Amino acid sequence: VIYRARVILGKPRDDINTDYVVASRRKRDSLDPLVLRQYLFEEIAPEFAASVEPGDVIVAGRNFGCGSAMEVAVTAVLGAGIHAVLARSFSRTYYRNAVNNGLRPVNCDTARIREGDRLRIEEGVMNETTCERIAAQPLPEVMHRIIEAGGLVAYFRRYGGFGGA
């Protein structure tokens, strides 16, 4: 699968917090990912939500998803048909929430990824546009198992708890 890079704000930005992914105030009216997707990054990149297409992946700098632990910042991204976020680093709560919902957090050097680049995501990232191979930090074993199962709900349905695998 080839994904399209969506670099929030043109170049990989640090410290994009979960309120910037989806503003807390939007939760007053709905928690539905298909509703919340229309507000993705509205405070910092208001043109993003209208242009997002299934198969896009988000590209950011360090500390993506800092701030609130609210899980809608993951489910709204999934609701837009986005399957992965590539960042130099993630906040721990976003990293966990992403894995638990089957959104793939890819911890890698994003500095040279440009808007619209064509990316293949396997063990690492292959930038088909620039022909650059980018190494990615592997997920810890427990997270790997959860994401392989399709997220924490699927994992629990299969194993009945954390002990099963």
Place this chain on the structure above:
Amino acid sequence: MALDYFQAMGGTRVHDPSRIVLALDHYAPAPTRQTALLHERMRDFAARYGILLWEVGEGIGHQLIVETGRALPGGLAVGADSHAVTYGALNTFATGIGSSDLAAIFVSGEIWLRVPESIRVTLTGELPRGVYAKDAALALAKELGADGANYQSLEFAGEGIGCLELEDRLAIANLAIEMGAKNGIFPADEKTFAYLGTARGEPAEADGDAHYNREIRIALDRLTPMVALPHQPDRGIAVGETLRVPVRMVYLGTCTGGRVRDYHQALAVLKAAGGVAPGVQLVVTPASRVVLEALARDGTLAQLIAMGAVIQTPGCGSCCGTCGAIPGDGVNVISTANRNFKGRMGNGEASIYLASPASCAAAAARGEIADPREFLA
């Protein structure tokens, strides 16, 4: 929300209801029909499984956990809110999780956690007059940056801790997450046990040969009042370095700065300065009903009301724009909260500055950001 994940996981029973509490704090009172329906679902769930639920108006869950003695030294607590780190003030290893992890705990009573590396923060000296725990926390955030403690634990140490009241420690631990920390933990001492009464827990302390990723020293006696500039908590500068920033809304509340001591510190400045400047809206949201009642009993509340304060329902209030007063376009807000992200209080056209209750009060009195020490003789 967690109840959806619980259902999706096929949850039919809650592992140990006695170790779970639910708090209706983020939308208190419910500002929309949708949030009212969420509250109804939570009430039904709590009643069905025998879980304690804190109603609208009782306060912020974090404050209630602390007030009711549920966070104990050496304990492990997780909350489906990033500011669960607050309980580190009581020597509890506490961290924030998402709704899916919470649902997994409902089902199984378990969570997986990685043991984080540690950063030691040594506090020395005593806070000078007009300088408060919030200033120390903002100074630390400035030093570490928004991800300086990512996936690490902040361990507070040093003789400076002895001078900090428990409420001071709560404010500092609360801001640990703004540096990315998994937890910010204080040692347990006489003040911890005095606060807890008969409950003691099993205090945890660092091993003598513990390894630290990084060591930071903060000389409390050398700090000055700080303000975090929009739109990140780690953008702190000395209040004295701000250049005439006019302020139209002043917010006193949240799990950082909505406790009795915070209001006393703010009121002292407001009284010394002669009240609130014209054109400034002072919004007061006590962290809990217990706080509100204490302020009513000791006369603080009446004095704040007489100065024109708007009093909101105890809870999360305006902090994250989920309910309560919202600032207008172009308005500068100064707040005792922990986050000043763009749009955080419900309007991306407003700018939020973070400071101590006393500095917020000084700004309320002057109509622009000001140094509280000017008013404290």
